[in-house]
Amino acid sequence: MARFVFITGGVVSSLGKGLATAALGALLKARGYTVRLRKLDPYLNVDPGTMSPFEHGEVFVTDDGAETDLDLGHYERFTHVSARSSDSVSAGRIYSNVLEKERRGDYLGKTIQVIPHVTDEIKDFIATGEDEVDFMLCEIGGTVGDIEGLPFFEAIRQFSQDRPDGKCVFVHLTLLPYNSASCELKTKPTQHSVKELRSIGIAPHVLVCRSEREIPENERRKVSLFCNVRREWIIGAPDLDSIYDAPLAYHEAGLDQAVLDAFRIEPCPRPDLSVWENVFDRVHNREGQVKIAIVGKYTRLEDAYKSIAEALVHGGMYNRVKVVADWVDAEQLENGVDAPSKLVGFDGILVPGGFGKRGTNGMIAAARFARERKVPYLGICLGMQLAVIEAARNVGQIWTAGSEEFANENENGCADISPVIYHLKEWVKGNTKLKRTVDDNKGGTMRLGAYDAVLGPESKVAEIYNSTSISERHRHRYEVDVRYREQLEACGLIFSGMSPDGRLPEIVELNGHPWYIGVQFHPELKSRPFDPHPLFRDFIRAAMEQSRLV
Ligand code: GLN
Numbered sequence: 001m002a003r004f005v006f007i008t009g010g011v012v013s014s015l016g017k018g019l020a021t022a023a024l025g026a027l028l029k030a031r032g033y034t035v036r037l038r039k040l041d042p043y044l045n046v047d048p049g050t051m052s053p054f055e056h057g058e059v060f061v062t063d064d065g066a067e068t069d070l071d072l073g074h075y076e077r078f079t080h081v082s083a084r085s086s087d088s089v090s091a092g093r094i095y096s097n098v099l100e101k102e103r104r105g106d107y108l109g110k111t112i113q114v115i116p117h118v119t120d121e122i123k124d125f126i127a128t129g130e131d132e133v134d135f136m137l138c139e140i141g142g143t144v145g146d147i148e149g150l151p152f153f154e155a156i157r158q159f160s161q162d163r164p165d166g167k168c169v170f171v172h173l174t175l176l177p178y179n180s181a182s183c184e185l186k187t188k189p190t191q192h193s194v195k196e197l198r199s200i201g202i203a204p205h206v207l208v209c210r211s212e213r214e215i216p217e218n219e220r221r222k223v224s225l226f227c228n229v230r231r232e233w234i235i236g237a238p239d240l241d242s243i244y245d246a247p248l249a250y251h252e253a254g255l256d257q258a259v260l261d262a263f264r265i266e267p268c269p270r271p272d273l274s275v276w277e278n279v280f281d282r283v284h285n286r287e288g289q290v291k292i293a294i295v296g297k298y299t300r301l302e303d304a305y306k307s308i309a310e311a312l313v314h315g316g317m318y319n320r321v322k323v324v325a326d327w328v329d330a331e332q333l334e335n336g337v338d339a340p341s342k343l344v345g346f347d348g349i350l351v352p353g354g355f356g357k358r359g360t361n362g363m364i365a366a367a368r369f370a371r372e373r374k375v376p377y378l379g380i381c382l383g384m385q386l387a388v389i390e391a392a393r394n395v396g397q398i399w400t401a402g403s404e405e406f407a408n409e410n411e412n413g414c415a416d417i418s419p420v421i422y423h424l425k426e427w428v429k430g431n432t433k434l435k436r437t438v439d440d441n442k443g444g445t446m447r448l449g450a451y452d453a454v455l456g457p458e459s460k461v462a463e464i465y466n467s468t469s470i471s472e473r474h475r476h477r478y479e480v481d482v483r484y485r486e487q488l489e490a491c492g493l494i495f496s497g498m499s500p501d502g503r504l505p506e507i508v509e510l511n512g513h514p515w516y517i518g519v520q521f522h523p524e525l526k527s528r529p530f531d532p533h534p535l536f537r538d539f540i541r542a543a544m545e546q547s548r549l550v
Contacts, residue, residue, distance in 0.1 A: 010193025018071030022078035027256035030271040037075040041141035057303030065449025122155035172204035282317040289322040297359035311524035314532035315540035333362030348543035351383030376515035384518030395491035453506035459496035472521035515542035
């Protein structure tokens with residue numbers, strides 16, 4: 001039976017609760033334990049798949065095809081444990097399950113209530129697969145005191161009551177704000193936050209106190225006294241230069257030791273931190289820099305492309321170079337003539353995934369700029385589709401080339417374009433045929449999760465991956481139409497990666513270009529600081545060549 005660590009947050013949001021959870025997972029793993037990390041989100045969307053990236057940042061896709069919170073990305077990047085659909089849940093999903101059971105008559109005529117029906121559903125979610133690991137880390141989204149979070153807090157309170165003593169530990173993350181007028185860190189918000197938590201029946205064992213600076217001994221004692229938490233279980237968490245410093249910093253601050261002590265585990269296995277020492281060294285010892293333009297439409301919120309930003313950092317760490325990623329709003333390039341002035345000086349151009357027409361002309365202009373000026377180009381999902389459209393239009397002179405995603409119907413009910421990118425309605429997953437109709441719900445109806453691809457043995461990507469068979473994560477509705485293959489090959493495109501049945505193009509490269517690769521999947525989701533994704537590794541290497549660093 002696993003031990004459970006519940007991580008909650010107080011005072012303000014965005015304190016780095018996901019990161020603290022991920023770092024704790026990494027440290028427990030470094031001590032030889034098996035871990036699984038879970039996120040419970042109190043919002044009412046069934047999953048984040050239908051939320052705008054502006055609302056909640058990127059949607060992180062798991063191998064088994066779940067659309068989840070971006071914190072699961074942090075969990076994977078820190079622990080190397082692939083998340084599953086059973087690791088992420090929202091209040092919307094919980095309620096939807098409860099209501100489905102109610103309609104089926106599973107509750108045998110009972111009145112359905114938050115306690116016990118909703119809380120039981122949450123508890124079942126937490127306990128799923130508990131026999132598989134030593135530690136289950138469950139992060140509760142939001143902040144203590146939020147109305148929608150209450151059923152989750154109540155559920156974890158009950159859960160710890162149901163379990164034998166010593167099987168659950170509560171870690172609460174708070175803020176000690178710095179008051180520059182009095183030159184001191186203030187403890188009152190933390191005291192209030194813990195009071196709030198205690199009023200709903202949860203007494204935290206460990207407090208992680210985020211602050212701008214080191215916490216003086218005096219404040220530590222005060223927090224300990226007023227919050228009824230042992231002095232040595234108050235963990236100081238000052239701001240860090242890089243998120244990848246977090247495992248070592250939390251270890252030094254005593255987080256993993258405090259948690260193991262709270263479980264009364266003795267003696268504790270010693271951690272092997274060599275992986276993180278190596279990561280630390282690569283983060284802090286780099287020479288020179290490369291500039292990458294990310295031409296997308298959600299550039300206002302960096303979290304919208306979180307995994308891409310991290311994968312670029314990983315590529316930089318591998319090559320020991322600093323990667324400066326500049327977000328270029330695709331709409332500013334809409335008028336093709338502006339592209340050169342905005343893109344000159346970059347060593348690489350990346351067009352990320354996206355949905356809808358807005359900004360696509362700007363992304364096409366960026367793909368054209370990269371093709372013509374021989375700047376390394378990485379097109380991800382939509383970025384691949386638009387690169388194909390660009391080549392079809394500007395090299396193949398198929399002026400009407402477009403995607404059904406942005407097409408209008410003409411008076412005969414036909415698309416007003418040549419759909420080199422078409423709406424995929426039937427495909428195969430394993431041995432199952434999957435189908436989709438136009439009237440399907442928007443949520444969860446894409447080609448989602450891990451699919452295999454076969455790479456051409458002579459291709460650049462086969463060399464980069466050092467393999468001809470790969471598996472990568474997908475999240476899209478549209479596909480390059482193989483029926484245009486010959487025409488597109490005549491434009492210089494090489495179909496270097498295909499689905500195993502040969503029907504779906506997975507990767508295109510451009511003949512005669514130093515580095516021009518479009519992928520239908522999302523490689524960024526599988527990149528780790530200690531195991532950078534081959535495509536990002538090589539993209540950064542190519543960018544270094546471009547900047548004549550090598
Ligand atoms: N909108 C495109 C599609 O659905 C691309 C999706 C993406 O970039 N993730 O196919």
